[in-house]
Amino acid sequence: MNTLSSLGIFFAVLLLTISCTNQTKDWSAQTEITKWPESKxxxxxxxxxxxxxxxxxxxxxxxxxxxxxxxxxIITGKVEGSGKGKFIGRDPKTIISETSTIKTDSTNFFERASLIAFTGTTEAEEYHANVGSLYEAGRIAEAYELLDEGYEKIRNSRMRNTDDVVFHNNPVDxxxxxxxxxxxxxxxxISSHTVTHPKLAVLDEVNMRYELEQSKADLxxxxxxxSTFSAEGPYGTENERVMExxxxxxxxxxxxxxxxxxxxxxxxxxxxxxxxxxxxxxxxxxxxxxxxxxxxxxxxxxxxxxxxxxxxxxxxxxxxxxxxxxxxxxxxxxxxxxxxxxDSLWIATFGDVTKYLRERKATKISAELDANEIRITLTSDLNPNIYDIPLTLKTYLPEGWKDVSLMQKEGNSPLEVLSDSKGNYVHYSISPAETSAQLVRMD
Known part of the structure; x- marks a missing residue:
């Protein structure tokens, strides 16, 4: 083979290589998940x-x-058919009797604070709530004293002792x-606000778990x-033990x-x-x-x-x-x-906003430009059956693209081409369960 022929083959291969290289290009840096849906x-x-x-x-x-x-x-214990509020533990009569001779301290505080709201009347529930407020404010000794005061009233029948459960600010539903x-x-x-709206920070483990788990089970x-995604511990508690x-x-x-x-x-x-x-x-x-x-x-x-x-x-x-x-x-x-x-603000449930933010932070984008098509792939470790809020993506387009459609399993959707200081772009949504889509140049 002569030298000219060899050079011809070399340049032909080089041009083919360049052509193939230009065909597929990493476009990931040109695509982002917007901070809020629809760039609100x-x-x-x-x-x-x-x-x-x-x-x-x-x-x-x-x-x-x-x-x-x-x-x-919602307070689930008030809804007909659901698990009701109750004290779980030793015989209440035994606990009440012990309060006559044993002062409240760190060894018996959680048990007594758990029981008192279930000894009847709004006043007993108020003792539970006020004791909890003192405890969460770090006024531990005062919480012990107030609990002793409440049980002294119960022992001396100055608070009626019944099996009734009194719900915070909402006795009728x-x-x-x-x-x-x-x-x-x-x-x-519709989400959980526990079974009876207690001060969770002053419940012992078994009663705290019941309030949280029974409410979730009924939902x-x-x-x-x-409906089991979101919850609010009553009184806006941020107690570390409760959060755990x-x-x-x-x-x-x-x-x-x-x-x-x-x-x-x-x-x-x-x-x-x-x-x-x-x-x-x-x-x-x-x-x-x-x-x-x-x-x-x-x-x-x-x-x-x-x-x-x-x-x-x-x-x-x-x-x-x-x-x-x-x-x-x-x-x-x-x-x-x-x-x-x-038009400028996303109005959505607490659960939906939480999901979108977590999805956005957990999702990685891969994008490839191949001739007149941009292939988008999303990957995330989150469970798409739970984290199911569609993500809004923003992709900047190659120069000259004026007419673009989004291709997904459900079909073809024309997109409006917009522009900002960085160039022309399109907005579109992908469900976490979808994981991929194609942007196709139609002009």
Missing amino acids: NGAISITYDDGIINQFTIAKPIMDSLNLPATFF TTSWEQYKSYAEQGHE AKFMGEE YAYKIYPALRNRMPEDWLEEINRGSKSQPGNTKKEYVQWQRGALSNSGIDQMKSWTDTVKAHDNIWLVLVIHGVEDYGWEPLTTGELKEYFGYIKENK
Whole structure:
């Protein structure tokens, strides 16, 4: 073979190699999962505690009229057919008798604090709650003394001793599991607020586990597994011992979410969410009787002014029933204001926002450009049967692409080509169960 022929073959191979190299190109750096679905500016979750009847007869219809979803943390022991509140342990009469000669201390505190709410009357439940508040505030000796005072009243019949179970701020509830099921089908989240709304931090292990596990079991039985994702320990507890147990039972707690990429600002904190350096901030605000519409609207405005805030609203009473109730007029005006901002803010349940954030942080993107097609692949260790919120992806396009479609199992979807300072791009959604898709140039 002469020299010219050899050179010809060499250059032919080289051109073929270059052509093949240009055919497939790693495009992963040109694709990202947006911080919020549809590239919105932030998120708001509207949550309710205690399962108060007015939440469903007054607040929910207002939200339904505006197509706004909510998360209802319900006290499951009040719902007909579910496991009821009870004390698990030694004979209560024996424990009550011992309080006459043995003062409360670290060796018997949790057992006695667990029992007292089940000795009857609202006053006994209030002793349990107040003892718990002292304990969580670090005022241990005062908690012991108050518990001794409560049992002294019980022994001397100054508090009626019955088998009745008194529920925190909500003795009457007519909502059925069938109704709760229908609410979930309408897009609302029904989640656990324990069986009886106790101060979990002062329960002994067996009674704490019952409150958490029985509530979850009834939600799974009557509502389905999707209602066992989120929970809220009563009184917003952040007690370390409670969190250790609760984390093992529920994937998400409104009380605390210890992800290293999330800063939490609880309801009692005066910290401002705009000061955080973390990627996300969960900003909880209690919407109370004295909050006022202007302040509540300012919370929404703050979310709009940043790109990393998740506002979690906490509502209890409605109209004339429950703790710190909001009026019907306040709910209509505030929810209407939230609705006005729905184009820039993602309004979603507590569980759905939690899932999206975790999915985004846990998902890796692989993308390849091959001629007129970009192949997208997502990989994650999360269970797609639980973490099932579609992710919004943003992919920058090669120069000259003007007409693009998304190809998935269910079919072909034309996409709008948008632009910013970095170039032309498209937005699209992929379900975690889908794992792959193709962007196809159609022009």
